[in-house]
């Protein structure tokens with residue numbers, strides 16, 4: 236039995252509150268305890284409160300972690316990532332800086348299809364090594380759970396290889412990974428001009444194997460008129476739903492009201508991106524109970540200026556989620572603190588709203604609201620000690636990784652090495 240207490244937290248940002256996702260004004264309530272403490276047994280939180288109130292439950296066997304007057308938050312839940320791929324696209328990045336667009340690069344065989352070619356060739360060991368390296372980047376930002384999509388295989392075997400790598404990463408116990416099947420991410424080279432045949436493959440070969448081997452909890456589709464238009468996207472998503480998978484959609488990244496209306500129609504868990512959505516689509520998401528997942532780092536990295544309308548969404552009562560969209564093309568960052576900064580400066584979300592969107596709301600979107608996302612008795616002891624005096628410093632000091640130490644299920648999975656001189 237492990238028995239651990241975290242003490243001397245200047246701010247213990249618990250996010251305790253009623254179950255379910257937070258919307259409107261409730262997104263600003265972080266339930267902060269000054270000079271708080273956490274008591275953890277066997278990886279679960281058993282008590283949370285001011286130190287004086289809970290220390291009587293400590294015993295001589297309780298191991299004390301001194302947060303040193305720093306702040307403690309639930310681990311971030313990054314609800315949209317593409318973390319398993321081989322190689323990277325720094326060359327395309329340079330071309331984009333020089334004026335080429337993301338769409339032009341994709342149309343000439345680059346973009347997602349370039350990463351598919353290198354990922355298909357990569358061995359399982361090579362993919363796992365890359366995945367471990369990126370897992371470390373997530374941890375450095377204080378993230379303890381990621382939603383992890385396939386989508387760089389686009390053949391049955393390669394998609395399964397990626398999903399098995401995600402399963403292995405999850406099993407290593409440093410970073411929780413919730414797997415999503417994204418076979419409909421792009422049309423691979425050998426199916427160019429034959430979208431119907433590719434959709435057949437996704438529906439009749441990939442999905443049954445993925446579901447049969449329990450390799451994914453969700454299915455995603457890149458819904459865009461020139462990638463997966465409405466009809467094929469609907470067919471893939473309905474087939475996934477029939478096999479018991481939840482749905483998350485790449486929606487309205489470039490084209491208005493494309494994926495969002497489909498997400499509403501199918502009562503998906505989330506509609507992600509939403510940079511081009513109109514108020515009509517946002518109202519449809521609200522009516523259907525679909526959570527918006529906003530990805531400002533991809534707008535930033537693509538050099539765009541059209542950020543999603545977060546304020547309108549919050550005013551409408553949508554329980555907004557923030558995520559990195561970590562991938563080698565549009566968003567090569569694993570940093571949730573950077574995403575919080577972009578959400579605050581570019582989308583005018585308050586620091587408290589940002590933190591709610593990156594923790595409880597994100598956990599709810601992944602069906603994990605009873606296990607993670609807040610620091611409350613009964614939940615997993617997934618938390619980060621951040622080197623700050625106040626939670627508002629997380630989006631304020633941007634471009635740094637503030638985590639001092641990160642714990643998953645009560646075990647330390649990341650510790651910043653202090654500089655000691657010489």
Ligand code: NIG
Pocket residue numbers: 317346347350457485488533560562563564565566
């Ligand atoms: O969410 N838009 C589709 N998928 C990713 C980009 C993937 C890539 O460029 O490799 C996104 O932005």
Ligand code: FE
Pocket residue numbers: 315317485560562
């Ligand atoms: Fe994405």
